[in-house]
Amino acid sequence: MPRSYVAEARRKKVEPKRHRIGPIVEALAVEHADAKIALRFERPLELLVSVMLSAQTTDVNVNRVTEKLFAKYRRPEDYLAVPVEELERDIFATGFYRQKAKALRGTMQRIIEVHDGEVPTAFDDLLKLPGVARKTANVVSAERGNAQGIVVDTHVRRLSQRLALTKQEDPVKIERDLMRLVPRVDWARFPHLLIWHGRRICDARRPRCEECPLAESLCPSSRV
Ligand code: SF4
Numbered sequence: 001m002p003r004s005y006v007a008e009a010r011r012k013k014v015e016p017k018r019h020r021i022g023p024i025v026e027a028l029a030v031e032h033a034d035a036k037i038a039l040r041f042e043r044p045l046e047l048l049v050s051v052m053l054s055a056q057t058t059d060v061n062v063n064r065v066t067e068k069l070f071a072k073y074r075r076p077e078d079y080l081a082v083p084v085e086e087l088e089r090d091i092f093a094t095g096f097y098r099q100k101a102k103a104l105r106g107t108m109q110r111i112i113e114v115h116d117g118e119v120p121t122a123f124d125d126l127l128k129l130p131g132v133a134r135k136t137a138n139v140v141s142a143e144r145g146n147a148q149g150i151v152v153d154t155h156v157r158r159l160s161q162r163l164a165l166t167k168q169e170d171p172v173k174i175e176r177d178l179m180r181l182v183p184r185v186d187w188a189r190f191p192h193l194l195i196w197h198g199r200r201i202c203d204a205r206r207p208r209c210e211e212c213p214l215a216e217s218l219c220p221s222s223r224v
Contacts, residue, residue, distance in 0.1 A: 001169065002154065003204075008221040009164035017165050020218050021181050024163065027213040028193035035189070035196040037143055039063065044119040044144065045111075046070050051139045052103060052131060053094045065093050076108040076117055103131020123148040134172070142188035150178045151191040155198030162202065162221040163214070 014020060028035075038059035039050040046066065054062045069090055073079050079087060088101045107129040111117060120126055121144065126137035138151045150156070152171040156178075160166045166177040182190050201208050207223065209215045215222040 004169055005158050005161035006167050008162050012220045012222050014220045024218050025186055028197055031213050032193055032196040035192040047143055048119050048140055051136045056096055057094050062094055076111045079104050079108040106130030147187040150175050150187050155195040156191050159194040159198050159202055164220045
């Protein structure tokens with residue numbers, strides 16, 4: 001179980017989360033006007049592959065690998081046309097390359113057989129692709145303008161706990177809390193705002209509260 005940040009949210013008294021969520025989104029949107037997905041892709045298939053490869057590694061690492069990968073594998077059929085060992089070599093640097101190669105091939109097979117070679121748009125159809133879990137389906141749907149939930153990664157989990165938007169530890173329960181709280185119109189951008197804030201200011205070990213626009217009245221974990 002990763003470290004919990006729930007207890008940090010007892011440092012400072014703040015308004016109830018329903019009153020704070022709007023100002024939090026606004027302040028983060030100003031602070032991180034450039035917040036967007038860090039993975040590089042042009043087509044839905046590239047988006048799906050990038051997100052599948054991003055498990056347990058950094059977006060920078062994935063982008064390095066996909067730059068060559070997408071020049072070589074342009075259609076779902078291309079992932080099945082090479083021996084599995086070749087695909088494993090091509091994605092090796094993203095880690096867990098055996099599981100990822102297996103998931104990619106299973107996904108491509110289903111895309112060809114069930115979806116005429118196109119990445120499905122329906123959330124439930126995405127979830128039926130082998131190796132595609134809720135987080136991946138959420139990212140893909142959100143980037144295609146059809147957010148069905150809120151992506152919860154390590155940054156979203158930590159910041160949601162520090163901001164007392166949830167007391168949960170499990171990503172599925174955290175997502176449920178956030179979906180009740182965050183206006184639907186903000187479901188796609190909200191995780192990007194938290195991720196960028198987490199990377200730039202609200203570090204896991206040393207949050208830079210003195211630089212944070214939420215420190216004064218919006219964050220109960222503030223150290224200033
Ligand atoms: S950096 Fe901001 S969001 Fe993070 S704990 Fe400090 S005040 Fe809260």
